[in-house]
Amino acid sequence: MSIFPSPSVTRLLQVLALALVAAAPCVHAETSEQILDQYRTQAGTAPDPSRGQQFFTSKHDHEWSCSSCHGDKPVQTGKHVVTGKSIGPLAPAFNQERFTNTAKVEKWFRRNCNDVVGRECTPAEKADVISWLLTLK
Amino acid sequence: MSNRSNAAIHAASACLAFASAALSSVALAEEERNIHSVPLLPLYQQECSACHIAYQPGMLPAGSWQRIVNNLKQHYGVNASLDEDTVKELEQWLTAQADRAPAMPVPPEGHAARSWLAFKLFEVETGHPPEDRITRSSWFWGIHQRMPSAMWRQLENQKAIKSISNCDTCHTTADKGNFSKHNVRAPAALKP
Numbered sequence: 001m002s003i004f005p006s007p008s009v010t011r012l013l014q015v016l017a018l019a020l021v022a023a024a025p026c027v028h029a030e031t032s033e034q035i036l037d038q039y040r041t042q043a044g045t046a047p048d049p050s051r052g053q054q055f056f057t058s059k060h061d062h063e064w065s066c067s068s069c070h071g072d073k074p075v076q077t078g079k080h081v082v083t084g085k086s087i088g089p090l091a092p093a094f095n096q097e098r099f100t101n102t103a104k105v106e107k108w109f110r111r112n113c114n115d116v117v118g119r120e121c122t123p124a125e126k127a128d129v130i131s132w133l134l135t136l137k
Numbered sequence: 138m139s140n141r142s143n144a145a146i147h148a149a150s151a152c153l154a155f156a157s158a159a160l161s162s163v164a165l166a167e168e169e170r171n172i173h174s175v176p177l178l179p180l181y182q183q184e185c186s187a188c189h190i191a192y193q194p195g196m197l198p199a200g201s202w203q204r205i206v207n208n209l210k211q212h213y214g215v216n217a218s219l220d221e222d223t224v225k226e227l228e229q230w231l232t233a234q235a236d237r238a239p240a241m242p243v244p245p246e247g248h249a250a251r252s253w254l255a256f257k258l259f260e261v262e263t264g265h266p267p268e269d270r271i272t273r274s275s276w277f278w279g280i281h282q283r284m285p286s287a288m289w290r291q292l293e294n295q296k297a298i299k300s301i302s303n304c305d306t307c308h309t310t311a312d313k314g315n316f317s318k319h320n321v322r323a324p325a326a327l328k329p
Binding site: 080082083084085107110111112114115 | 187188189190210213214215216217218219302303
């Protein structure tokens with residue numbers, strides 16, 4: 001008997017390995033640093049935490065700033081400016097669920113940037129904000 | 138046993154029967170006058186309760202839900218947009234469970250009567266409450282008619298809309314779909 005597995009077993013192992021590789025992005029939760037990296041790459045420039053803070057706490061010719069709901073320093077529970085519902089801290093050091101799912105991050109940037117800036121945010125703006133949030137410890 | 142005590146027993150049991158019938162009809166009336174609650178679709182809970190309590194789908198007619206989920210880019214002044222597939226799934230579930238608010242055919246008394254009439258007329262004409270708002274439905278004002286007048290003044294004040302739409306300010310079990318009056322606790326700020 002050969003020490004190598006039979007062709008059918010080899011084929012099965014190949015399929016299993018492929019399935020694992022394919023499933024990896026779905027089951028593997030991202031980290032906030034990885035998400036920051038994605039935006040950094042898209043922007044093509046280095047993120048600037050102080051610019052991120054400025055962007056987050058200022059109004060952009062619209063009614064609200066990011067701070068209106070999240071607070072000036074989002075290390076504590078915020079409060080929805082319209083409904084009053086409490087919003088968990090945004091800084092990853094104070095809320096480990098934050099910035100761990102690209103689709104969720106994109107959904108909220110899309111919604112909230114439209115309310116705060118009147119358009120979608122650029123990858124550079126997103127990277128700036130996340131880089132600032134990561135400095136909050 | 139004497140005829141007299143027999144009569145007393147008959148009277149007592151009739152009384153009991155009447156009382157229990159009355160009690161069950163009170164219970165029934167309370168049941169009928171409450172929101173028909175359903176377990177919430179997890180997707181609905183996940184997507185809609187981030188910014189506000191997940192309202193029971195029975196609180197609005199199907200047409201209102203359709204307009205709401207198809208106009209999430211302008212959702213009562215906030216961008217709450219979702220992807221197309223999510224919107225479709227939510228719309229299907231919400232419209233299937235819609236329109237189960239308690240019937241409030243009789244005008245309420247006191248402070249609630251004016252709002253009830255205005256919203257009722259609107260509903261009769263259009264089939265939905267103004268701006269598709271739960272808080273501008275006639276049933277909402279009918280069901281809250283026994284609230285003290287000072288609270289009504291708060292509710293009628295447009296600036297207080299934040300607190301009206303937050304069912305859980307007073308209904309402590311609203312997030313579980315339980316709006317029983319036994320679980321109502323008015324916060325100090327609203328007390329007359």
